[in-house]
Amino acid sequence: MPLETPARIVRALADRGYNAEREAVTLIANQPDPTRALERAVEKAPDETLVLSAGQVRESIENDSSGAGYTTPQEPPAENSTADSTGDSDPHVSSGTPAEQSPQNGGETGDETGGSAGGASRESGLAASPPDGTTGSQSTATTGLTEEGAPEMGQQSAAARPESNQGKTDSPASERSVEDREITVSGDIASIGTGKYSDFVSVFQDRYEKLSRQLRGRVNHRPADTIEQMSPGSDAALIGLVSDIRSTASGHWLVELEDTTGTFPCLIMKDREFADDVRNMLHDECVAVEGTLADDGGILFVDSLHFPDIPRTHSPSTADRPVKAALISDVHCGSEEFLGDAWQRFADWLHTPEAAEVEYLLIAGDMVEGIGVYPGQDEELDIVDIYDQYEAFSEHLKDVPGDIEIVMIPGNHDAVRLAEPQPAFDEELRGIMSAHDAQISANPSTVTIEGVSVLMYHGVSLDEVIAELPDESATYDRPHDAMAQLLKKRHVAPQYGGQTRVAPEPEDHLVMEEVPDIFHTGHVHKLGYGKYHNVLMVNSSCWQSQTDFQKKVNLQPDVGYAPIIDLQTLDLTIRQFV
Numbered sequence: 246m247p248l249e250t251p252a253r254i255v256r257a258l259a260d261r262g263y264n265a266e267r268e269a270v271t272l273i274a275n276q277p278d279p280t281r282a283l284e285r286a287v288e289k290a291p292d293e294t295l296v297l298s299a300g301q302v303r304e305s306i307e308n309d310s311s312g313a314g315y316t317t318p319q320e321p322p323a324e325n326s327t328a329d330s331t332g333d334s335d336p337h338v339s340s341g342t343p344a345e346q347s348p349q350n351g352g353e354t355g356d357e358t359g360g361s362a363g364g365a366s367r368e369s370g371l372a373a374s375p376p377d378g379t380t381g382s383q384s385t386a387t388t389g390l391t392e393e394g395a396p397e398m399g400q401q402s403a404a405a406r407p408e409s410n411q412g413k414t415d416s417p418a419s420e421r422s423v424e425d426r427e428i429t430v431s432g433d434i435a436s437i438g439t440g441k442y443s444d445f446v447s448v449f450q451d452r453y454e455k456l457s458r459q460l461r462g463r464v465n466h467r468p469a470d471t472i473e474q475m476s477p478g479s480d481a482a483l484i485g486l487v488s489d490i491r492s493t494a495s496g497h498w499l500v501e502l503e504d505t506t507g508t509f510p511c512l513i514m515k516d517r518e519f520a521d522d523v524r525n526m527l528h529d530e531c532v533a534v535e536g537t538l539a540d541d542g543g544i545l546f547v548d549s550l551h552f553p554d555i556p557r558t559h560s561p562s563t564a565d566r567p568v569k570a571a572l573i574s575d576v577h578c579g580s581e582e583f584l585g586d587a588w589q590r591f592a593d594w595l596h597t598p599e600a601a602e603v604e605y606l607l608i609a610g611d612m613v614e615g616i617g618v619y620p621g622q623d624e625e626l627d628i629v630d631i632y633d634q635y636e637a638f639s640e641h642l643k644d645v646p647g648d649i650e651i652v653m654i655p656g657n658h659d660a661v662r663l664a665e666p667q668p669a670f671d672e673e674l675r676g677i678m679s680a681h682d683a684q685i686s687a688n689p690s691t692v693t694i695e696g697v698s699v700l701m702y703h704g705v706s707l708d709e710v711i712a713e714l715p716d717e718s719a720t721y722d723r724p725h726d727a728m729a730q731l732l733k734k735r736h737v738a739p740q741y742g743g744q745t746r747v748a749p750e751p752e753d754h755l756v757m758e759e760v761p762d763i764f765h766t767g768h769v770h771k772l773g774y775g776k777y778h779n780v781l782m783v784n785s786s787c788w789q790s791q792t793d794f795q796k797k798v799n800l801q802p803d804v805g806y807a808p809i810i811d812l813q814t815l816d817l818t819i820r821q822f823v
């Protein structure tokens with residue numbers, strides 16, 4: 246199998262029992278002979294290695310006597326490039342066609358509707374209205390996901406820029422009432438796994454336990470080892486984690502499912518209406534099948550396929566008073582490309598009377614640019630010390646009115662462990678960011694504000710979902726489609742051993758046990774929103790213009806958007822502050 250893409254390299258390493266740092270994969274991908282580089286790296290890795298590091302790969306390449314040599318990564322990894330750079334797309338929602346009220350998107354059916362800042366969304370009829378009376382470059386739009394018309398355009402920072410708002414002081418313009426607030430945050434990981442073999446086993450057992458519980462009422466399943474003993478031709482049902490997906494020579498699908506007793510092969514014929522669902526399957530997600538055993542009993546011919554999914558009847562909770570939440574992510578403070586002016590305009594707007602109902606600010610990771618996150622990153626750092634980056638971020642947080650409740654979780658650029666679930670910031674970082682008294686939690690976390698539950702997840706697995714699934718199911722221009730796939734799988738990072746680092750833990754904290762009312766992610770630096778079975782999905786762009794690295798991987802970020810949700814109606818308003 247040629248190893249030209251990082252996804253294939255990751256898979257080949259996983260087959261050999263290794264996880265790998267992203268940079269290690271990039272290094273291998275950029276070698277003249279990636280297959281050889283991978284073999285060398287694996288050969289040279291010490292026995293106890295679980296995660297192949299970039300350093301180990303570099304060393305194995307440098308010591309390769311064949312003269313293949315070490316090549317600095319230059320070409321972007323193919324699967325991370327944007328699937329479609331919709332050339333026409335001016336990413337500003339405000340320049341889109343006027344908002345159409347589209348009744349079928351009003352939440353009754355609510356499936357996979359949505360928009361993004363790119364051209365694709367315009368076709369959905371959900372794109373937003375041009376602002377009138379725009380002053381400066383701030384712009385707004387409503388999504389058409391709900392009944393609300395275009396909002397009145399706010400005056401951009403009519404009030405003079407407030408002086409740095411030290412600590413929890415009330416902002417002069419808004420006077421938010423703090424007494425009525427209701428907020429709970431859950432997601433802090435009580436215990437962190439030890440990384441022992443037993444944790445690898447237990448995290449999957451727990452995943453199976455939690456997700457099979459969601460499927461048990463729908464099929465009359467039997468354990469894999471019982472099905473093996475059943476007579477040929479019998480009807481049988483099985484719930485399992487997907488351990489292998491292959492297409493057969495004649496185009497059918499062979500899916501191997503694993504439960505706690507063993508594995509069993511299931512054949513899905515290409516002409517079944519659910520065959521397309523197989524193309525959206527990822528390794529290690531949990532599904533249920535019903536079917537008939539073959540004449541020799543060794544395979545199950547599948548008649549129906551079930552995903553844990555969100556019930557179509559899901560009816561989201563709403564707040565019982567007028568209150569709003571702003572959802573953002575990917576601030577990337579400390580990067581040369583951090584958009585300080587846009588941030589300041591956003592913070593200024595939060596001080597205006599128009600923003601008085603915005604009482605919550607949720608930040609879904611990548612507060613700072615971090616260090617050593619990707620090759621060559623140091624050349625684009627404005628602040629090279631990680632603690633200084635958090636100091637700077639903290640200063641920017643102080644511009645947010647002190648009476649806004651902030652919740653934040655880490656992302657892959659933040660200074661916590663990379664493997665998910667990522668624990669909340671440690672005491673030292675909390676100390677640095679203490680001025681605003683934000684609620685600090687793990688990635689992922691569920692925050693319930695005014696009765697509305699918001700699942701916050703940074704979104705690293707979105708890259709993988711977009712890379713692995715067909716374009717109809719997920720692209721960078723429609724990140725909410727990838728989010729819908731995660732909701733359907735009821736897991737924020739289904740695939741193990743791929744690009745997303747998943748930590749071995751006693752429990753699988755990445756399963757969505759409860760149905761959220763809102764699903765909030767970031768990471769891909771694209772704006773996207775939509776509804777899936779009445780769950781409002783928002784991917785919240787970023788505050789960093791395109792980096793050289795993103796140029797190489799052809800990622801055109803959407804910048805400076807703040808999606809604002811009215812928690813009483815779940816209406817979404819998009820504002821841009823560039």
Ligand code: D5M
Nearest residue numbers: 267322325611619657708768769770798
């Ligand atoms: O991620 C911003 C986007 O850039 C996200 O879609 C992933 C992509 N990205 C980031 N680093 C890499 C590497 N090393 N390879 C491929 N694609 C990448 P952020 O987390 O802000 O960096």
Ligand code: FE
Nearest residue numbers: 575611658768
């Ligand atoms: Fe980011």
Ligand code: ZN
Nearest residue numbers: 611656657768
């Ligand atoms: Zn990220």
